[in-house]
Amino acid sequence: MSLVWRSQMSTGLIWQDEQHKEIFRRIDMLLEAIELNKGASVVKELITFLKSYSLKHFADEEAYMDSHGCRTCVRHKECHEEFKTHLNEIITLYEHQGASTMVVLRLQTWLRDWLISHIISMDKEMVLTSVADALGRGADVETTALKK
Numbered sequence: 001m002s003l004v005w006r007s008q009m010s011t012g013l014i015w016q017d018e019q020h021k022e023i024f025r026r027i028d029m030l031l032e033a034i035e036l037n038k039g040a041s042v043v044k045e046l047i048t049f050l051k052s053y054s055l056k057h058f059a060d061e062e063a064y065m066d067s068h069g070c071r072t073c074v075r076h077k078e079c080h081e082e083f084k085t086h087l088n089e090i091i092t093l094y095e096h097q098g099a100s101t102m103v104v105l106r107l108q109t110w111l112r113d114w115l116i117s118h119i120i121s122m123d124k125e126m127v128l129t130s131v132a133d134a135l136g137r138g139a140d141v142e143t144t145a146l147k148k
Ligand SMILES: [Fe+2]
Pocket: 020, 057, 061, 119, 123
């Protein structure tokens, strides 16, 4: 089973789509390794990546929300915090157990489910409400403005 980014997941923001694709690519590496019974070998690298990349990704999204006065940003930021908390729980588990089957399976199911659901709900909503709000203020929003 692989995790593939699909065009339906596009939010319309190129930088955001590219970051999501990179996260998908890393999770897919874990899924591939699991299929080869080598999941444990990529756990450390994935955790290290997620720790830094998710912080940057969330910070970029939150800066976008702040600069666009996004109405849904409070709940969205809470979801990012929940992700960080959950990741820290798995890191603690990893520090105690190493790359156990439980750690690998928790990473696999949680990351895949959380990411897809978050992108198609909150991340898309972030862009849509920001554009709607801008239009409501009479701002001249062009499609190309979304690409920045
Ligand atoms: Fe995102």
